[in-house]
Amino acid sequence: PSMLGILGGGQLGRMFAVAAKTMGYRVTVLDPDSNAPAAQFADVHLCAPFNDAAALKTLAQTCAAVTTEFENVNADAMRELARTTRVSPSGDCVAIAQDRIAEKAWINKAGLPTAPYLAIESVEDIQVDLTPYLPGILKTARLGYDGKGQVRVSTPDEARAAYANLGGQACVLEKMLDLKLEVSAIVTRVSAAQMAVFPVAENSHKNGILDVSIVPARIAPALAASAQQMAQSLAEALDYVGVLAVEFFVLADDSLVVNEIAPRPHNSGHYTLTACLTDQFQQQVRAMCGLLPGRTDLLSPVVMVNLLGDVWKEDGREPNWDVLAEAPNAQLHLYGKKQARPGRKMGHFNVMAATADEALEQAEALKDTL
Ligand code: ATP
Ligand code: MG
Ligand code: MG
Known part of the structure; x- marks a missing residue:
């Protein structure tokens, strides 16, 4: 049976592995955690960092198709894998979903509404009239999940202080909706x-x-x-x-x-x-x-x-x-x-x-x- 690969061995990887095995495939999981939830169900557990060149090479060479279960997977690694094997979703789509600024731009480009938001890539971007986005939520553009990396702000001063507090990393200021x-x-x-x-x-x-x-x-x-x-x-x-x-x-x-x-x-x-x-x-x-x-x-x-x-x-x-x-x-x-x-x-x-x-x-x- 064909081998399927997955980047990430958390609970989503585990449920993926169960489904794939039930459907007659073999499964390779890449996850640095030796106790990764998916490992128990994998035929092969590549216990290595997500950017480990040898592990990625093994995935590329042994898997008929590769997918991912965690959002912060390296999109470039997925693009690289796609040169050798079938990869879905694409590294490009994953990269969009990893960055709230790109994500919201794509959603709007597809003709769909988002909350009013301001993309803040550098400190100049926040020196504008912020009132259209207040009260709002300042969200880091990258790496946030389960509400982490989010600060609720009511005034322009609060928003600017919160941005500075987040270390000046790229953010979006999103209007709080009812x-x-x-x-x-x-x-x-x-x-x-x-x-x-x-x-x-x-x-x-x-x-x-x-x-x-x-x-x-x-x-x-x-x-x-x-x-x-x-x-x-x-x-x-x-x-x-x-x-x-x-x-x-x-x-x-x-x-x-x-x-x-x-x-x-x-x-x-x-x-x-x-x-x-x-x-x-x-x-x-x-x-x-x-x-x-x-x-x-x-x-x-x-x-x-x-x-x-x-x-x-x-x-x-x-x-x-x-x-x-x-x-x-x-x-x-x-x-x-x-x-x-x-x-x-x-x-x-x-x-x-x-x-x-x-x-x-x-x-x-x-x-x-x-
Ligand atoms: P996830 O774990 O779903 O990836 P996340 O950390 O990416 O979460 P969001 O989905 O952006 O966070 O926000 C978490 C929750 O905060 C939302 O499900 C919603 O309840 C609330 N929230 C976020 N943005 C707004 C908003 N603009 N107006 C009102 N509530 C909001
Ligand atoms: Mg999220
Ligand atoms: Mg969410």
Whole structure:
């Protein structure tokens, strides 16, 4: 069977490896961590830095196709791999998603709205009238996730001080919008003719980290269809190959604004593991191999609850999983991480029920008893 390669061995790499192995492929994971969650499921674990020339050469020479699971992978390494083997998404698309300035410019170029923002590449860029972006959020252009690298600011002085505090690195100052809801749409694109989009998830965050996804999102069907359409047009504009997640804000007037994209399966798509005809990791395998995307039909309303290290006991003991085992409509997924830390994504569980509201009620009750 063909070997598939993945840059990154976190939980997304782990779920990718499970899908790929189930579908009959072999898997090589590149990750410097000997305890990487994906390593247990890999045929080959290249335990080396992401820029290790020998490891990249091995990937290029032994893999029929290579993908990535983490956003901060070196885009140049992906471009280099693409000279020898099939790489998706492309290094170019990954580079866009890694830089909020390029990302927002591309979203606007595709004809889609973002929050009003100011790109700040150097200190001169912030010496303008900032009032259109205030109150706002200053976000580092690179390397931010789970709300890290973000500062809320209300006045021009605060914004300039926060920029200086971030060491003068490239940032965007984004106007704080009044959000009614947040939703995401995940699209799988192999070519213009071969695209499939998952049902829209409604996402709620706690402390900047995804907490719960509710599917179908409790929004008008036309609005959900419009989010799916926008995700597809963005994938098209980027000539994207692979799984692309698009996060949206829903504003008070029911308009949609694109927040950001992720060039990979997404935490808000973990519900697909239980509740869709094809899951997002199977789609990643299909897209990287140039196969048709699978059908994305939702089999049941579903709620996904993230399990952060915070639910582990003080002494490091695991939560009481029995309550989940005893719920026949719940599925637990653990990522095999040894150390639980506050804010660290350790696993998730999906709850299926007749309606999204019912699934949410049960999911919350289950979480409370852990
Ligand atoms: P992720 O882990 O999803 O990559 P991130 O660190 O890249 O997160 P964002 O998605 O930019 O961060 O923002 C995190 C959260 O902060 C959003 O989901 C939203 O709840 C809130 N937020 C971000 N930007 C805005 C905004 N312009 N107006 C209102 N709320 C915002
Ligand atoms: Mg992000
Ligand atoms: Mg986000």
